[in-house]
Amino acid sequence: MRLVSGIKPTGGLTLGNYIGAIKQFVQLQDELKDAEMFIFIADLHAITTPIEKQTLKKNIKEIAALYIACGLDPERVTLFVQSELPEHNQLAYVMESTVYMGELERMTQFKDKRQKLEEGLRGSLFTYPALMAADILLYDADLVPVGEDQKQHLELTRDLAIRFNNLYGDTFVVPKGYQPKTGAKIKSLTEPTKKMDKSSDNQKSYILLLDDLAQIKNKIKSAVTDSDGHIAYDIENKPGISNLLTIDASLLSTTIEERVNFYKNVSYQDFKLSVAEHVIDALRPIQEKFNVLINDPKLDDILDQGRDKAKQIAYKKIQKVYKKIGFLR
Numbered sequence: 001m002r003l004v005s006g007i008k009p010t011g012g013l014t015l016g017n018y019i020g021a022i023k024q025f026v027q028l029q030d031e032l033k034d035a036e037m038f039i040f041i042a043d044l045h046a047i048t049t050p051i052e053k054q055t056l057k058k059n060i061k062e063i064a065a066l067y068i069a070c071g072l073d074p075e076r077v078t079l080f081v082q083s084e085l086p087e088h089n090q091l092a093y094v095m096e097s098t099v100y101m102g103e104l105e106r107m108t109q110f111k112d113k114r115q116k117l118e119e120g121l122r123g124s125l126f127t128y129p130a131l132m133a134a135d136i137l138l139y140d141a142d143l144v145p146v147g148e149d150q151k152q153h154l155e156l157t158r159d160l161a162i163r164f165n166n167l168y169g170d171t172f173v174v175p176k177g178y179q180p181k182t183g184a185k186i187k188s189l190t191e192p193t194k195k196m197d198k199s200s201d202n203q204k205s206y207i208l209l210l211d212d213l214a215q216i217k218n219k220i221k222s223a224v225t226d227s228d229g230h231i232a233y234d235i236e237n238k239p240g241i242s243n244l245l246t247i248d249a250s251l252l253s254t255t256i257e258e259r260v261n262f263y264k265n266v267s268y269q270d271f272k273l274s275v276a277e278h279v280i281d282a283l284r285p286i287q288e289k290f291n292v293l294i295n296d297p298k299l300d301d302i303l304d305q306g307r308d309k310a311k312q313i314a315y316k317k318i319q320k321v322y323k324k325i326g327f328l329r
């Protein structure tokens with residue numbers, strides 16, 4: 001069994017990234033003792049929209065340190081930086097030659113981003129799902145833990161694997177997605193019908209894993225709720241309260257029902273303070289570990305080793321794929 005996933009270093013990591021992705025990686029690492037895990041920093045994906053050099057460099061290193069601070073064990077998991085392995089680009093081109101324009105045009109993430117960014121729309125934003133498919137198929141991943149927003153890209157990856165296999169003979173494992181039971185889509189604190197997103201302009205809408213703890217408390221205290229005054233899980237009518245319940249249940253590794261019961265007859269204000277406390281309790285140890293790791297030269301060694309290990313698999317896979325296509329004398 002092999003697992004692959006990545007996060008793009010476009011900004012600081014949010015509580016959504018943690019609950020929807022990293023927390024799942026850590027849980028799977030601990031539960032699936034025999035699984036091989038490849039977790040990378042998807043830096044090639046970060047230049048699909050404009051980003052400054054220094055910001056990108058800082059974000060790449062930060063994610064590496066955060067992966068470990070959140071509980072990934074470099075002895076168990078291969079951690080690496082995507083752009084250091086040209087095989088990702090090589091297979092991405094093959095995937096661009098497998099996918100249809102119509103399929104790329106249907107991707108909702110592309111459609112959303114295109115609307116926000118009419119000017120200077122980059123070609124790579126359009127072909128992004130082909131690169132993501134390559135990231136996964138390169139390692140013959142069986143399982144891909146991702147948040148809900150990536151489900152469509154994963155479905156496309158499966159279609160591309162099947163299409164290539166039909167054209168050239170059995171080459172790729174057809175991967176399955178894996179979503180957390182609770183928290184596959186953490187919502188914005190200020191607009192709780194939208195996803196919590198690090199690219200939002202409103203800093204109060206998201207919690208960063210490296211936010212100051214006092215600031216986190218304030219952000220949760222000012223989270224948008226409703227005027228009903230009753231704590232219940234109802235995504236349609238009470239999206240704000242439901243989101244806070246989801247965050248709370250996920251961080252305490254319990255169910256939403258259990259939390260609803262626990263907060264029966266509690267005021268919104270006390271509820272928010274309690275959720276804030278749980279978020280702070282979860283993030284404090286992560287921040288402490290991060291602060292040590294970020295200045296530790298060991299971090300580079302881990303990424304070097306990860307790259308070398310990933311390379312062994314990626315290189316062989318590209319040779320195989322190229323031969324199937326008719327390349328390589």
Ligand code: AMP
Nearest residue numbers: 007008016020021146147184185186196
């Ligand atoms: P990204 O930051 O877009 O590279 O996303 C990295 C991972 O975090 C992907 O698996 C996403 O699905 C997941 N993710 C991002 N935002 C959220 C969110 N608000 N709730 C749950 N998962 C998320």
Ligand code: TRP
Nearest residue numbers: 004005006007008042132135136
């Ligand atoms: N596209 C993903 C995101 O924006 C990040 C990503 C890139 C990824 N390649 C991947 C996730 C491969 C899982 C597997 O969230």
